[in-house]
Amino acid sequence: MYQYSLADAMTDKGNFTIPKTSESNMGFGVLGVFLGLLLEVSTHGPLTVPRTSWRHQDLDLMEFSEPGIFNYSTLLLSEKSDALYVGAREAIFQLSKKNVTVRNNKVQWKVAETPVSMCALKGKSKEKDCLNYIRVLQAVNDERLYVCGTHAFQPLCDYLNLTDFSLTGRPEDGRGKCSFDPSQSFTTVMVDGELYSGTSYNFLGSEPIISRYSPSHSLLRTEYSTSWLNEPSFVYADVIKEGRNAASGEDDKIYFFFTEVSVEYEFFGKLLIPRVARVCKGDLGGQRTLQKKWTSFLKAKLVCSMPELNFVFNVVHDIFILKESDSRDTVIYGVFTSQWGNVGLSAVCAYKMTDVEDAFSKGKYMQKATVEHAHTKWVRYNGIIPTQRPGACINNQMRHQNINSSLNLPDKTLQFVKDHPLLEDPVLPIGNRPRLITRDVNYTQIAVERVRALDGNVYDVVFTATDKGILHKSVVFEDNVHLVEEVQLLKTSESIKTLLLSSETRSLYAGSDSGVVQSPTAFCSRYLSCEDCVLARDPYCAWSHRNATCVNTLDVPRPQHGTLIQSMNGDADKCPRVPGLPVKDYQQVTVKPGSSVELPCLVQSNLAQVMWKSNGLILTEASGFHLIGDSSLLIYSVASVDQGNYECWSVEWAPAAKKNFSRLLAGYAVSLELPTRAPDQVGQVTTILGREDAASTHAAEGNDNTERAPLTPAIAPPSYTAPASVSILLTSPPQTDPSLTPPPSSTIKFHPKLHHPPSPNGPLSETKAPAAEYLQHNNSIALLFLFLLFFLLFLCALAYNCYMQYLPAPCMRMRAALLGSHKSASQPEYRACEAGLMEAPAADKINMTEAPTQNGSQTSQNLRALRDTGYETEPECGNGRVTSHNYGDNCAHQEKPFDVDCDSQSIQFADADEPYC
Ligand SMILES: *[C@@H]1O[C@H](CO)[C@@H](O)[C@H](O)[C@H]1NC(C)=O
Numbered sequence: 001m002y003q004y005s006l007a008d009a010m011t012d013k014g015n016f017t018i019p020k021t022s023e024s025n026m027g028f029g030v031l032g033v034f035l036g037l038l039l040e041v042s043t044h045g046p047l048t049v050p051r052t053s054w055r056h057q058d059l060d061l062m063e064f065s066e067p068g069i070f071n072y073s074t075l076l077l078s079e080k081s082d083a084l085y086v087g088a089r090e091a092i093f094q095l096s097k098k099n100v101t102v103r104n105n106k107v108q109w110k111v112a113e114t115p116v117s118m119c120a121l122k123g124k125s126k127e128k129d130c131l132n133y134i135r136v137l138q139a140v141n142d143e144r145l146y147v148c149g150t151h152a153f154q155p156l157c158d159y160l161n162l163t164d165f166s167l168t169g170r171p172e173d174g175r176g177k178c179s180f181d182p183s184q185s186f187t188t189v190m191v192d193g194e195l196y197s198g199t200s201y202n203f204l205g206s207e208p209i210i211s212r213y214s215p216s217h218s219l220l221r222t223e224y225s226t227s228w229l230n231e232p233s234f235v236y237a238d239v240i241k242e243g244r245n246a247a248s249g250e251d252d253k254i255y256f257f258f259t260e261v262s263v264e265y266e267f268f269g270k271l272l273i274p275r276v277a278r279v280c281k282g283d284l285g286g287q288r289t290l291q292k293k294w295t296s297f298l299k300a301k302l303v304c305s306m307p308e309l310n311f312v313f314n315v316v317h318d319i320f321i322l323k324e325s326d327s328r329d330t331v332i333y334g335v336f337t338s339q340w341g342n343v344g345l346s347a348v349c350a351y352k353m354t355d356v357e358d359a360f361s362k363g364k365y366m367q368k369a370t371v372e373h374a375h376t377k378w379v380r381y382n383g384i385i386p387t388q389r390p391g392a393c394i395n396n397q398m399r400h401q402n403i404n405s406s407l408n409l410p411d412k413t414l415q416f417v418k419d420h421p422l423l424e425d426p427v428l429p430i431g432n433r434p435r436l437i438t439r440d441v442n443y444t445q446i447a448v449e450r451v452r453a454l455d456g457n458v459y460d461v462v463f464t465a466t467d468k469g470i471l472h473k474s475v476v477f478e479d480n481v482h483l484v485e486e487v488q489l490l491k492t493s494e495s496i497k498t499l500l501l502s503s504e505t506r507s508l509y510a511g512s513d514s515g516v517v518q519s520p521t522a523f524c525s526r527y528l529s530c531e532d533c534v535l536a537r538d539p540y541c542a543w544s545h546r547n548a549t550c551v552n553t554l555d556v557p558r559p560q561h562g563t564l565i566q567s568m569n570g571d572a573d574k575c576p577r578v579p580g581l582p583v584k585d586y587q588q589v590t591v592k593p594g595s596s597v598e599l600p601c602l603v604q605s606n607l608a609q610v611m612w613k614s615n616g617l618i619l620t621e622a623s624g625f626h627l628i629g630d631s632s633l634l635i636y637s638v639a640s641v642d643q644g645n646y647e648c649w650s651v652e653w654a655p656a657a658k659k660n661f662s663r664l665l666a667g668y669a670v671s672l673e674l675p676t677r678a679p680d681q682v683g684q685v686t687t688i689l690g691r692e693d694a695a696s697t698h699a700a701e702g703n704d705n706t707e708r709a710p711l712t713p714a715i716a717p718p719s720y721t722a723p724a725s726v727s728i729l730l731t732s733p734p735q736t737d738p739s740l741t742p743p744p745s746s747t748i749k750f751h752p753k754l755h756h757p758p759s760p761n762g763p764l765s766e767t768k769a770p771a772a773e774y775l776q777h778n779n780s781i782a783l784l785f786l787f788l789l790f791f792l793l794f795l796c797a798l799a800y801n802c803y804m805q806y807l808p809a810p811c812m813r814m815r816a817a818l819l820g821s822h823k824s825a826s827q828p829e830y831r832a833c834e835a836g837l838m839e840a841p842a843a844d845k846i847n848m849t850e851a852p853t854q855n856g857s858q859t860s861q862n863l864r865a866l867r868d869t870g871y872e873t874e875p876e877c878g879n880g881r882v883t884s885h886n887y888g889d890n891c892a893h894q895e896k897p898f899d900v901d902c903d904s905q906s907i908q909f910a911d912a913d914e915p916y917c
C-alpha cells in the first residue's frame, strides 16, 4: 500500500516528498489511504451531533425575497443605521436589519441589449450568465455605497446614493474589482475608501488578481505569475488595523484567504492548498521593479488537519475574523473541507492572529529551483535575504533609513519578493487540530460571536452554515466543542451563500439564491424545562425559576443574573427539584381489545435516549412493542396483559458534567374498553376527574402554558377508542414539563434495542417530512455495510499487494514468515525507503527474493532495481534514482541522474516521461 501521509507531509514544514508515480498505483494507494481514513474517521472520529434540531416550519424566522428576483448573495450590514443592504440579481435592496421582511428601498440595475447580445455571442447563457449579478456592496461613507455587478460578463461599478437610493448612472470599469463570471468565487473589502479585491481580471477567469482600486491612485495589483496566485478561489478578505503597533509605525494590513493549486507539492492531480496572503495598506508599488504591483504581497499555507488520522482539510470555504480590541486576542476562524469531498467531513480551524503575523514577519521564504530538464520545484530558500525584509510593511525603522514608502525600497528587495512570494512556515491552528469536525455536512459560511456566560467566562459561539440551508451553532470549550443546535434556516435544501452576524440585533442574516433569512442567535424560550435549558449548554440561555422559562441572559438586567440557572457543562442537577408527575395524572388511554395504540413521546434532545417502561419494567422490542418515529411507542393488538401504566423516559448523558440525567417525559394509563363491565367505566371517570384537577392546578401555578404545548384536555373523548387494527394517534403529545420531572432514578437501565437514532421529527409522524430529511444524522447501518465492504476490499488489496511484494518491510517480513522466503526483509535500505512504492515484474521479484543476502552491496543493488518504478525517485534513502531494468544493465551503476540531495532538499520529483539513461 502507498504509505505516504499527506497530513504529516503538510504539517511538518515541508520536509517531505510526494513521489510521482504511475497513475494507477497512485490512484490505488490514495484510494487505500482514503478508505482507511473513512473507516478511521467514521469509527474514531469525533462525534458531533447537534443536541437540538429546529425545523423551518416550527420557527418563526423573518424572510425576504421578491418574486422574479434571485441570487441574494451579497449582504452588507450598516453599522450606524437600521439597514441591511442586499445585492441580488439585477437589484439592490435596503431592508431593515431589525426585521428583514421590511423593505425600505429598492433599485434595479439591468443590462442593456447590446452587452447582453455580446455576452451571448461569446457563448454564455442569456438567461443565466448575461445578467447583472450584484456582487460588491461596500460602504464608502454614510451617504454612498460602492456597487459592482457582473453586468453580462463586463463588470461595472457605480456609486449608490443612499439619500435617494439611486445609482449615479455613470458606471466605471469593474475589471479587477468584480468577477466576470457570477459563479466564480471572489472577495472584496473596502478600507478607508479603497477597494481591495481578490478576483480575476479577464473574461475567461484565467487571470487571477488581488488588486486595490482607489479613486486617487492607479490600480495596484499582483504580478501575473503562478508563483503569486495559482488558480485561486478567493473566500475572504479583511483589514487588520495596527492599533497596538502604532508606536512602531507599522502599517495596516489586508489579509486575503483563498484556496489555490499548490506549487510546492507534486501530486498526481491538482493538490489544493488553503492560503493566507497579505498586503500592506500603504503599499504604492515599486519604482522600477514591481511598478504598480504589490511590493508587500506574501502568502503562507494554512494548516487544518487531524494529525493522528492523517487527514487534511485542504479547501477553505469561508473565514471569520473575531477581532478583539487587543489584536493579540484576535482569532481567525475558518471552515474547511477536504478536496476529496466524498469523505463528507467539514472542519472548523482557528488561528491566532499573532501566529499569522509571525509567519509573515519571521517565516522563511521558499524558492523555485530548476532541477534537471527545466523541471521546477519549490524548496526552502537558504541564501542571504536582502536587508530590508522583502514583503515587510514600511515602519519607523525603515523610515529612519529614509525609506518612506515602497517606492524607496531597494531593487534587490523588490526583485526578491517578486520571486519569493511564498513562505515556507505554515500557519498552524490553535491546539494543532480542528476545533470542530462534523460528518455529512459541507460548511459554506462561518460567523463567530464571543459571549460571556453567567460563570464569568467568555465562550466563542461558532455559527456554521451548510450547503443544505442548515445552520449549526457550536460552543467552544477549552478542549472540546459542543454542538448546541441545528437550525433549518432555508425552506429548501440549497446553499447558504452569505452569513452575517449582528450583535446589535442579536441576529444572523443568511443570503441564498432564493432569499434572505434572519434568525435569532438563540432560541432560549423553546427550551421548556430547566433541564432542557441547562443541558443545552447555550451561553445565551439560562433558566429563570421565577418565570419558569428559559430566557436569553441579555434580556435580563445584570443585577438579576444571580437568580438565573445556567451550567456551561450541562449540570442539570442545578435545577430545582420538582415533584414528579403523580400516577393519577397520567393520560388515560382506553383501547378496544385487539386494536393497536400509539403512545407519543416528544424528545427534543438528539443526545437523549428514550426508554419506555410499563408498570415499572423496561420495554424491549422483543416483548412485542415497537418504537415508531424514534420515540413513540406502538402497542399491537392490545390485550388485557398490556393494561397498566406506560412511561416515556429520556436519559441524557452530559459529558462535561459526567452525569446521566433522566426525566419522565410522558405517562399513560392504558386500559381496555370493556363495555360489558360497568365498574371499569366508573373507575375511568374518576381518574379523569383527577386529571382535571391537576390541569387546573397547573393553570393556577401560573405556568406559561402558551409557550409549551399544553397537556391534552382532561376530558376523555370517545375518539380515544377506535375499531380494531386502526392505530390511534393522540392529538397532542405530552410535553416536557418541569412538573413532570421526577428525581433521577438509579435503577434505570437502557436497553440498546430502544436506542434509535435521534430524529428532529415530531413523534406524530411515522413518515418523515421530506424537508426535514437532511436533518438526519444517522444512516449508520448502510454506512457500516459500505465501510465493511470497503474494508474487505481493502484487506484483499493489502493482501494481494503484500503477496506481490509491493509493500515495504513489515509486510515483507510477514510474507517471508508465511511463504518461507529466505530473504531477510529487514534490509536497511528497505527500512530507510519504506515510504517508497515498488513495482517490478514478477520474474525479477522472484530473483530478488531469492538473492543471497551475504553480498550486501549486490543485494542493495538488486533491491534498488526491485523498487524501481521507472518513474520514481526514492525519497528517503539518499541513493538517488536507480534505473529500471528496461534500460539495461549499464544503468544499474549510474546513480544520481540529477543533482538531488535528499538531506538538503525537501521536495523530490521525477519526470515520468524521461528515461535517465
Ligand atoms: C442564481 O439563482 C438561480 C436560481 O436559484 C440558480 O439556479 C443559479 O445557479 C444562481 N446563480 C448563481 C451565479 O448563483
Ligand SMILES: *[C@@H]1O[C@H](CO)[C@@H](O)[C@H](O)[C@H]1NC(C)=O
Pocket (backbone or CB within 6 Å): 341, 342, 344, 440, 441, 442, 467
Ligand atoms: C458535499 O459536497 C460535495 C461536493 O460538492 C458533494 O459531493 C457531497 O455530496 C456533499 N456532501 C454533503 C453531505 O452534502
Ligand SMILES: *[C@@H]1O[C@H](CO)[C@@H](O)[C@H](O)[C@H]1NC(C)=O
Pocket (backbone or CB within 6 Å): 609, 651, 653, 658, 659, 660, 749, 750
Ligand atoms: C448513562 O446512561 C447510559 C445509557 O443509558 C449508560 O450506558 C451509561 O452507563 C450511564 N452512565 C453512567 C455514568 O451512569
